[in-house]
Amino acid sequence: MQRINKYGLESCTHVILNLPGSDRLDVVETAKVLSAMKTTEAKIHALYIIKGTSMAEEYLAGKLQLVSMEEYIERVILFLEYLDKGIVVQRLIGRAPESHTEFSNWGEKWWEIKGKIDRILEERDGYQGRLCDYLNGKALKKHEII
Structure with missing residues (x-):
């Protein structure tokens, strides 16, 4: 990332906030x-499981524990509040064709989930960067590329 930033290039980091085995600490x-x-952009995705994959087999066999939609929403809000306000967020949730997936967005429409995220943020007076204070970026200073 530092080499990309050194040349003034933009970067977009994709994250999945509800991977099996992950928790809120991982999100933070x-x-x-x-x-x-200093990524310039972030795209947030919810996990979706494609038919015919080994993950789909595990899911159908009941071997994967997935978080609820409500937990996903809480994770998105937590992520946003710890994310630097200067990072452009391109997406809060993705979508996948139902015909290709065993699991996608808890059977909800993506815009309905996004609307719930927006409403909860507004109710709580939450916003991107509210809790962001990660050593003012000093955590990586000693590893800067010259």
Whole structure:
């Protein structure tokens, strides 16, 4: 990331905030790392499971524990609040064709989930960067590329 930034290039980091085995601490750390690394843009995705994959087999066999939509929304809000306000967020949730997936967006429309995220942020007076203070970027200073 530092080499990309050195040349003034823009970068977009994609994150999935509801991977099996991940938790809210992972979400906070991801936001902190993206902020410290100075990515210019972020795209947030919810996990979707494509038919015919080994993950689909695990999901159908009940071996994967997926978080609820409500938990995903809480994770998105947490991520946004720890993410530097200067990072452009291109997406809060993605979508995949239902015909190709075993699991996608809890059976909800993407814009309905986005609307819920927006409403909760507004109700809580939350916003991107509200909790962002990750050593003022000093965490990576010693590793800067010259």
